[in-house]
Amino acid sequence: MNFQLTEERQMLKESLRRFFAQNQDLGLDEFWKALAELGVIGAMFSEKQGGYGGEGFDLSVVFEELGRAGLKAPLMQSGVLAGGLLTQLGNDDQQALVEQIIAGRLQLAFAHGEPRSRYLLRHVSTTAKNCDGGFRLDGHKSVVINAERAKKLIVSARTSGTFNDAGGISLFVVDKDLQGLQVHGYQTLDGVDAAEVRLENCVLPKSAMLGQEGQAFDAIEYQVARATAALCAESLGAMESAKELTVDYIKTRQQFGVAIGKFQALQHRMADVLIEIEQARSATINVCGHLEAERGSRELHVSAAKNLIGRVGRLVAEECIQLHGGIGMTQEYRLGAVAKRMIMIDHEWGDSDHHLQRFIELSRG
Amino acid sequence: MDLSYSHEERQFREEVRAFLSQNLSPALADKVRLGARLGKSDHEAWHAKLNARGWLASSWPLEYGGTGWTAVQRQIFEDELALAHAPRIVPFGLTMLGPVLQKFGNEEQKRRFLPRILSGEDWWCQGYSEPGAGSDLATLRTSAVRQGRHYLVNGQKTWTTLGQFANWIFCLVRTDKDVKPQAGISFLLIDMTSPGVSVRPIVLIDGAAEVNEVFFDNVEVPVENLVGEENDGWTYAKYLLTHERTNIAGLGFSKAGLANVKRIASAEAFDEGLLIDNPHFAARLAQVEIDLMAMATTNSRVIAKAAAGQAPGAESSMLKVKGTLIRQEITDLNRRAVGPYAMPFLPEAVEGGCNEEPVIPDYAVMQSAQYFNNRKLSIFGGSNEIQRTIICKAILEL
Ligand SMILES: Cc1cc2nc3c(=O)[nH]c(=O)nc-3n(C[C@H](O)[C@H](O)[C@H](O)COP(=O)(O)OP(=O)(O)OC[C@H]3O[C@@H](n4cnc5c(N)ncnc54)[C@H](O)[C@@H]3O)c2cc1C
Numbered sequence: 229m230n231f232q233l234t235e236e237r238q239m240l241k242e243s244l245r246r247f248f249a250q251n252q253d254l255g256l257d258e259f260w261k262a263l264a265e266l267g268v269i270g271a272m273f274s275e276k277q278g279g280y281g282g283e284g285f286d287l288s289v290v291f292e293e294l295g296r297a298g299l300k301a302p303l304m305q306s307g308v309l310a311g312g313l314l315t316q317l318g319n320d321d322q323q324a325l326v327e328q329i330i331a332g333r334l335q336l337a338f339a340h341g342e343p344r345s346r347y348l349l350r351h352v353s354t355t356a357k358n359c360d361g362g363f364r365l366d367g368h369k370s371v372v373i374n375a376e377r378a379k380k381l382i383v384s385a386r387t388s389g390t391f392n393d394a395g396g397i398s399l400f401v402v403d404k405d406l407q408g409l410q411v412h413g414y415q416t417l418d419g420v421d422a423a424e425v426r427l428e429n430c431v432l433p434k435s436a437m438l439g440q441e442g443q444a445f446d447a448i449e450y451q452v453a454r455a456t457a458a459l460c461a462e463s464l465g466a467m468e469s470a471k472e473l474t475v476d477y478i479k480t481r482q483q484f485g486v487a488i489g490k491f492q493a494l495q496h497r498m499a500d501v502l503i504e505i506e507q508a509r510s511a512t513i514n515v516c517g518h519l520e521a522e523r524g525s526r527e528l529h530v531s532a533a534k535n536l537i538g539r540v541g542r543l544v545a546e547e548c549i550q551l552h553g554g555i556g557m558t559q560e561y562r563l564g565a566v567a568k569r570m571i572m573i574d575h576e577w578g579d580s581d582h583h584l585q586r587f588i589e590l591s592r593g
Numbered sequence: 594m595d596l597s598y599s600h601e602e603r604q605f606r607e608e609v610r611a612f613l614s615q616n617l618s619p620a621l622a623d624k625v626r627l628g629a630r631l632g633k634s635d636h637e638a639w640h641a642k643l644n645a646r647g648w649l650a651s652s653w654p655l656e657y658g659g660t661g662w663t664a665v666q667r668q669i670f671e672d673e674l675a676l677a678h679a680p681r682i683v684p685f686g687l688t689m690l691g692p693v694l695q696k697f698g699n700e701e702q703k704r705r706f707l708p709r710i711l712s713g714e715d716w717w718c719q720g721y722s723e724p725g726a727g728s729d730l731a732t733l734r735t736s737a738v739r740q741g742r743h744y745l746v747n748g749q750k751t752w753t754t755l756g757q758f759a760n761w762i763f764c765l766v767r768t769d770k771d772v773k774p775q776a777g778i779s780f781l782l783i784d785m786t787s788p789g790v791s792v793r794p795i796v797l798i799d800g801a802a803e804v805n806e807v808f809f810d811n812v813e814v815p816v817e818n819l820v821g822e823e824n825d826g827w828t829y830a831k832y833l834l835t836h837e838r839t840n841i842a843g844l845g846f847s848k849a850g851l852a853n854v855k856r857i858a859s860a861e862a863f864d865e866g867l868l869i870d871n872p873h874f875a876a877r878l879a880q881v882e883i884d885l886m887a888m889a890t891t892n893s894r895v896i897a898k899a900a901a902g903q904a905p906g907a908e909s910s911m912l913k914v915k916g917t918l919i920r921q922e923i924t925d926l927n928r929r930a931v932g933p934y935a936m937p938f939l940p941e942a943v944e945g946g947c948n949e950e951p952v953i954p955d956y957a958v959m960q961s962a963q964y965f966n967n968r969k970l971s972i973f974g975g976s977n978e979i980q981r982t983i984i985c986k987a988i989l990e991l
Contacts, residue, residue: 344862346868347932370953371934371937416937422936484728485729546968549972550976554722554751556972560795564965571964575932575936581877581929
């Protein structure tokens, strides 16, 4: 086994760390442009797809650094999820969008989750019915990240079956200004743009369909697996940041005449934090290394990693806040942002409970 | 042993319930249940209703306008209020300063300040912590120098909860620098409208403007506002911290929180059924409920011992640690229960003044914010680490 990053990935990591540290205050649009120029968006795609990466460890290098810096970019939505679906399922016209994504000229969002689906990927109630040689979409998509900035959405809808069937789910590339499509935007607790998206009588031509009718589930599951691996890496970066902030703080904060980091009660807590973060790193490596494995093994690692990351993220967020005392509770201090990110990641594509249950089901074979 | 309430206690509980159904408006209870932030007028209106019934100062003796209730009655009262989602009683005047004045204040101070706590004329805040003095409170540096008929106060307090609403602050100040830190501290009452007092908000992790910095720049405080003896403030401060211990475990809040989780889990879809029927979630819920059932009895045992004439000493540290862990676990359950809707944060719903239907279920709006806000429970009131140290020293004699 070899756990070294390749030379290219090591270089990418180092240059990203420098760049992110120096550019904490860029606006979202500027930051997106900068990511394109640095080739970061291209790192989400393979050479065949017009990029120069696309493997699990390419995603993890980038997302770990984003998480460490606490920066937000719609890279997951445009680069991994929507971009991934386009490359996997798209016809020539649809594939052509990928080039625009890589160049930083097009942002997308993936509108999949629904108010009653929680984290179940197969749970789709939005319908796509045949009409006049095309389709009519009706439904409600919830917590769609980047929906407001995106020019196009990739929307999942059911062309057959009942709400809980894996079969019968189709994907559509939808322009945001489509008649009947409503976007109600808001921010998440950690300051990410998201929205409720409602589709009412949205009429689409047949050419808007992405992939085969009713066959989208496998691709969705695969791309969500990639996104989950990337999220694990992002959380890992946030954990490292939280740990560093806390260690620095308890070395300098004086109470009772000594640095509080001298109290063994706190030292042992930080030792546990370190042990658990190393576990989180291993789980992230496991999932990244199995993204191209056969489905059963891949998904087992997805759920194992996301469960562990959810648990450790909570531990690290809570311990680091606690060890800071009052200052850890403030919005201004940097810890708050990374702690919130770790907890919010638990709610993207399945929390630790969801993935525990899924792991049990998957490991029964 | 008898674990059940007596006939009189059950009757008392009915009386409290009747009061709540007549006086707590559903709109206010909804705000509390949903975790929306309460404004000054919400608190004041609720205090006024309790005061009109004579129930505002549940822990004060009758002679000062209190209730004279037993510890069990107080627990029933607190449970019922919490379960009905009444606003919490703001503790600074009622459960912190009141008992200190009653024990250590002079007649003039009692006559002047106690009625105004009840009437709501004064809103008190607590000025203990400073940037350099948190857990190690005794090293506080805000100084009060006696100059004839007044003290000249200079320095800074921080983390002052709801200081933005307050017109008075009770402070620990340094009156002697040349002795061991605990021996040079005095307990001073400061009118926040005095020249030289300024208040600056600190925004918390969930966006709440709940705490403040309070600055004192050559503030003149009349010597009549000294409580007890100069340089004896540490004794009064410790009395304040150990006096009101019945609610340190926050049992009522936990019971109400658990009921709320169940309500949410019964509304949330899970696969083809409901979240409440999912065995994994049910197991988590049951685990907390089991802890809480035992905690209720632990709490009663500690109170009973104290009622029998022994002061609740280090045992109350146990209640603080376990009680806050349970409350925090419940906030974690709540954020889990709402699934992906734990992510949106809707400022318009935070104040509870949202007229249109929120775009996500109303019960979901504040759950993550509450989860983060309640991290404070293990930090303030003597952090859980400090409580464990007390247990080690005072009970285990380590
Ligand atoms: C939301 C909120 C509201 C508050 N409201 C008020 C208020 O109204 N009035 C007021 O006066 N104060 C208030 N406080 C302040 C509160 O009492 C302090 O935050 C608390 O005493 C801890 O102090 P600190 O924040 O300086 O942390 P520190 O004392 O610096 O502690 C940092 C960490 O070190 C740990 N630690 C410290 N000493 C030891 C030790 N000897 N052994 C092991 N671990 C140790 C602590 O447990 C903590 O984990 C509030 C705080 C918060 C967060």
